[in-house]
Amino acid sequence: xxxxxxxxxxxxxxxxxxxxxxxxxNYLSGSVPAEAIGRLRNLEVLFLCINxxxxxxxxxxxxxxxxxxLCLGINEFEGSIPPSLEKCKKLQVLDLSNNSLNGTIPKxxxxxxxxxxxLDLSNNFLTGSLPLEVSNLKNLGELDVSKNKLSGEIRSSLxxxxxxxxxxxxxxxxxxxxxxSLKSLRGLExxxxxxxxxxxxxxxxxxxxxxxxxxxxxYNKIEGKVPxxxxxxxxxxxxxxxxxxxxxxxxxxLLLPVCSTKVSEKHINIRIVISIIxxxxxxxxxxxxxxxxxxxxxxxxxxxxxxxxxxxxFSYSYILKSTDNFSNExxxxxxxxxxxxxxxxxxxxxxxxxxxxxxxxxxxxxxxxDECNALKSIRHHHNCLLKC
Numbered sequence: 001x002x003x004x005x006x007x008x009x010x011x012x013x014x015x016x017x018x019x020x021x022x023x024x025x026n027y028l029s030g031s032v033p034a035e036a037i038g039r040l041r042n043l044e045v046l047f048l049c050i051n052x053x054x055x056x057x058x059x060x061x062x063x064x065x066x067x068x069x070l071c072l073g074i075n076e077f078e079g080s081i082p083p084s085l086e087k088c089k090k091l092q093v094l095d096l097s098n099n100s101l102n103g104t105i106p107k108x109x110x111x112x113x114x115x116x117x118x119l120d121l122s123n124n125f126l127t128g129s130l131p132l133e134v135s136n137l138k139n140l141g142e143l144d145v146s147k148n149k150l151s152g153e154i155r156s157s158l159x160x161x162x163x164x165x166x167x168x169x170x171x172x173x174x175x176x177x178x179x180x181s182l183k184s185l186r187g188l189e190x191x192x193x194x195x196x197x198x199x200x201x202x203x204x205x206x207x208x209x210x211x212x213x214x215x216x217x218x219y220n221k222i223e224g225k226v227p228x229x230x231x232x233x234x235x236x237x238x239x240x241x242x243x244x245x246x247x248x249x250x251x252x253x254l255l256l257p258v259c260s261t262k263v264s265e266k267h268i269n270i271r272i273v274i275s276i277i278x279x280x281x282x283x284x285x286x287x288x289x290x291x292x293x294x295x296x297x298x299x300x301x302x303x304x305x306x307x308x309x310x311x312x313x314f315s316y317s318y319i320l321k322s323t324d325n326f327s328n329e330x331x332x333x334x335x336x337x338x339x340x341x342x343x344x345x346x347x348x349x350x351x352x353x354x355x356x357x358x359x360x361x362x363x364x365x366x367x368x369x370d371e372c373n374a375l376k377s378i379r380h381h382h383n384c385l386l387k388c
Contacts, residue, residue: 002026013039022047024071034058042066049073049095057096062087073097073120081121083108090114097122097144104128105145111136118142122168125149130169135160144168146192151175154193159184170194170216178203178222190214194240198222202247207232219243225259226250319343322352 004026012021013036021043029052037046038060046064049071057077061070062084070088073095080103081096091114101124110119111133119137122144129152130145137143140161151173158167159181167185170192177200178193189211198220206215207230215231215238223246231237232250241247241254248259322343323330330342343352 004028006030008033008036010036012036016040017042019043020045023051024048025050027052029053031055032058034060037061038063040064045069047071049075051075053077055079057082057101059084061085064088065090067091068114069093071095073099075099077101079103081106081109081126085109086112088112088114093117095120096124099124101126105131105150107131107133110134113138115140116163118144118166120144121148123147127151129153130155132157134158137161139163142166142168145172147171149173153177154179154182154198156181158182161185162187164188165211166190168192170196172196174198176200180205183208185209187211192216193220194218194243196220200224202226204229206230212237214238216240217244222247224248226254226256 002025004023006028007030008023008028010033013033015021016039018040019042021040022045024047028048032048032053032055037058040046041063043064044066046061046067046069050073053072053075054077056079057072059082061067061082064070065087067088068090070085070091070093074097077096077099078101081101083106085091085094086106086108089112091112094109094112094115095118097120101121103126105121105126105128110131113136115137116139118141120142123146126145126148128150130150132155134143134155135157138160141163143161143164143166146168147170149172150169153176154169154174156179158164158179161167162184164185165187166189168190171194174193174196175198178198180203182188182191183203183205186209188209191212191214194216195218198217200222201224202217202222204227206212207227209230212231213234213236218240220243222241222244226232226241226247226249228250231239239254241250241256248257250256320326322345323341326339326341331339333340338355340353340355344350345352
């Protein structure tokens with residue numbers, strides 16, 4: 001580090017055999033001479049970080065195919081990340097952090113499987129989602145895309161980055177839940193997902209990542225009970241959960257409220273509605289059953305009454321004829337209240353009993369009414385129902 005001011009001279013392009021070029025930590029400004037830098041095809045290390053460079057990142061950097069370390073961080077570069085960097089197939093370190101870069105992350109760059117030490121795109125104005133091609137970074141140790149404007153869900157394809165030790169996705173606009181696929185990152189030591197729009201619960205698998213020592217989930221919309229195993233039970237681990245108002249439980253050191261055992265109001269309301277529906281349905285069925293029962297009963301009574309009425313509509317002359325003028329041959333017997341005769345109905349030949357009361361005998365009428373009531377309750381094919 002020095003205190004060099006000014007611009008990079010165009011004549012630097014003549015140093016075609018140069019392997020390492022570092023202007024790191026100076027006060028250089030202006031744009032990087034694209035054509036001159038593009039001629040340094042033997043460069044393996046290019047450090048322009050911690051200066052005041054501005055303008056676009058030159059696409060001619062794609063000509064530096066032997067490059068394995070490129071640091072342009074902490075400058076004032078703007079515009080988009082040049083996709084031409086995909087030609088740098090030996091690149092192990094790429095640092096474009098702390099600039100004013102915008103646009104999306106080129107899939108051509110993030111799919112460079114050679115990047116193995118770290119990829120730092122933090123503190124810019126990058127938008128869009130994290131490309132699916134991030135799964136190509138199988139040997140990457142550190143990925144930092146924090147402090148941008150990235151959105152969408154956290155890619156489940158990160159589970160292919162099994163060498164990751166540090167993953168920083170904080171201060172973006174990522175939404176959805178924390179993907180279960182992150183449990184594949186067994187060597188993860190540091191994870192920052194803070195200041196996003198993540199929801200759902202804290203996955204239990206965090207407690208199974210034995211290498212995890214730093215976890216920042218603060219200022220999201222995460223809710224529910226905090227696990228108590230693994231990092232959550234490690235007193236020396238750094239955990240931040242602040243800004244998630246619906247979290248509860250966990251270790252006492254987290255100073256979170258105790259989880260309530262009450263059933264949520266939503267579930268209670270659902271149960272009440274179901275109970276009311278069942279109750280109303282049962283009550284309706286009961287009412288319908290009673291209505292049908294009494295209607296059927298009423299119909300039977302009406303039918304029986306109608307039948308009885310129709311059988312008792314006999315004139316005196318008809319009865320006289322059926323008993324053969326109350327002849328002695330048809331006499332069944334004589335009682336204190338009257339005489340009983342056999343009668344034969346002319347219509348269908350049915351045999352009936354006809355009682356002739358001794359009206360002068362006291363109690364004869366009452367005795368006859370009692371006999372009628374007794375006969376009405378009898379059901380037999382030899383009996384004729386009478387209504388008195």
